[in-house]
Amino acid sequence: MASNGDNNASAKPPPEPSPLRKAKFFQANMRILVTGGAGFIGSHLVDRLMQNEKNEVIVVDNYFTGSKDNLKQWFGHPRFELIRHDVTEPLLVEVDQIYHLACPASPIFYKYNPVKTIKTNVIGTLNMLGLAKRVGARILLTSTSEVYGDPLIHPQDESYWGNVNPIGVRSCYDEGKRVAETLMFDYHRQHGIEIRIARIFNTYGPRMNIDDGRVVSNFIAQAIRDEPLTVQLPGTQTRSFCYVSDMVDGLIRLMEGDNTGPINIGNPGEFTMLELAENVKELINPDVQIITVENTPDDPRQRKPDITKGKITTRMGTNDQIERWYSPYGGRFP
Numbered sequence: 001m002a003s004n005g006d007n008n009a010s011a012k013p014p015p016e017p018s019p020l021r022k023a024k025f026f027q028a029n030m031r032i033l034v035t036g037g038a039g040f041i042g043s044h045l046v047d048r049l050m051q052n053e054k055n056e057v058i059v060v061d062n063y064f065t066g067s068k069d070n071l072k073q074w075f076g077h078p079r080f081e082l083i084r085h086d087v088t089e090p091l092l093v094e095v096d097q098i099y100h101l102a103c104p105a106s107p108i109f110y111k112y113n114p115v116k117t118i119k120t121n122v123i124g125t126l127n128m129l130g131l132a133k134r135v136g137a138r139i140l141l142t143s144t145s146e147v148y149g150d151p152l153i154h155p156q157d158e159s160y161w162g163n164v165n166p167i168g169v170r171s172c173y174d175e176g177k178r179v180a181e182t183l184m185f186d187y188h189r190q191h192g193i194e195i196r197i198a199r200i201f202n203t204y205g206p207r208m209n210i211d212d213g214r215v216v217s218n219f220i221a222q223a224i225r226d227e228p229l230t231v232q233l234p235g236t237q238t239r240s241f242c243y244v245s246d247m248v249d250g251l252i253r254l255m256e257g258d259n260t261g262p263i264n265i266g267n268p269g270e271f272t273m274l275e276l277a278e279n280v281k282e283l284i285n286p287d288v289q290i291i292t293v294e295n296t297p298d299d300p301r302q303r304k305p306d307i308t309k310g311k312i313t314t315r316m317g318t319n320d321q322i323e324r325w326y327s328p329y330g331g332r333f334p
């Protein structure tokens with residue numbers, strides 16, 4: 001829970017919000033920008049925000065990994081707006097809150113164009129902070145458990161600074177998010193911007209792209225296709241998994257609360273990859289095989305061969321078997 005020391009205090013008062021916020025007789029709706037709102041976590045966040053009649057939601061997305069399909073239930077809704085926009089370009093909108101999620105999050109996607117990934121994290125976050133400053137909005141950054149790099153302590157709490165590598169194949173994302181966090185705190189201290197930082201752990205759930213490459217969707221896809229579940233060696237490595245609705249709860253509570261973060265949002269329990277595979281096997285396809293496969297040598301955390309300019313083919317959440325797999329946990333791992 002604790003953030004990194006007392007040096008987070010802002011030197012300046014926050015920028016003035018829009019005069020509408022202070023209007024005595026006119027209670028305006030809250031205008032909320034969600035970058036990456038067509039993505040897996042983003043679209044669930046939008047669904048939740050739209051449930052509140054006081055919210056107007058503006059989504060920006062470049063659809064690199066996100067999809068309009070995830071938002072189709074809101075098309076034409078008077079409180080909803082969708083803009084095709086890349087956050088590496090400046091954006092002029094009038095909003096009260098910014099949830100800044102835009103960035104590919106699966107290793108195979110963020111490594112597809114690493115230069116673009118780091119631009120998204122650095123220039124994209126700068127643009128959103130510039131916007132927050134101009135309009136006096138509060139901004140929440142979705143950072144990542146990957147800021148801890150290849151951590152030497154388990155579990156990682158927020159005061160841990162990580163064990164990181166600036167030049168690895170995953171650095172475009174890890175280091176990009178680290179710089180994004182730095183920018184958030186510098187804007188906070190230097191310009192008084194109200195910031196929130198969430199460090200997201202491995203999240204799963206409906207609408208996850210089945211070719212996403214992350215372990216939960218991989219195992220489910222393999223189990224459904226009757227292919228062996230590929231546990232990467234050693235198999236005893238652990239991850240903290242989080243169901244997407246829990247993640248959305250956490251993000252909204254962080255935005256609405258007083259703590260700037262960074263705050264880890266995940267599960268206290270960790271699973272080994274072998275346990276996870278056993279779990280998926282038991283629930284989806286008891287006949288499926290579990291095999292161990294090598295990791296690529298250039299990054300001990302690395303798992304899959306690069307995609308060959310892959311395309312999203314299937315979406316999860318429509319298949320009965322997947323629903324069955326999600327629901328026994330009531331959305332959660334035990």
Ligand SMILES: O=c1ccn([C@@H]2O[C@H](COP(=O)(O)OP(=O)(O)O[C@H]3OC[C@@H](O)[C@H](O)[C@H]3O)[C@@H](O)[C@H]2O)c(=O)[nH]1
Nearest residue numbers: 105144145200201202214215218230231232237273303
């Ligand atoms: O088919 C597979 C895929 C992955 N794995 C293993 O599963 C573990 C998790 O790997 P994932 O690819 O799902 O992703 P990671 O947990 O490393 O990072 C991810 O989760 C945290 C997010 O913030 C990051 O954006 C995302 O990269 C690794 O130990 C990997 O070796 C398998 O055993 N088999």
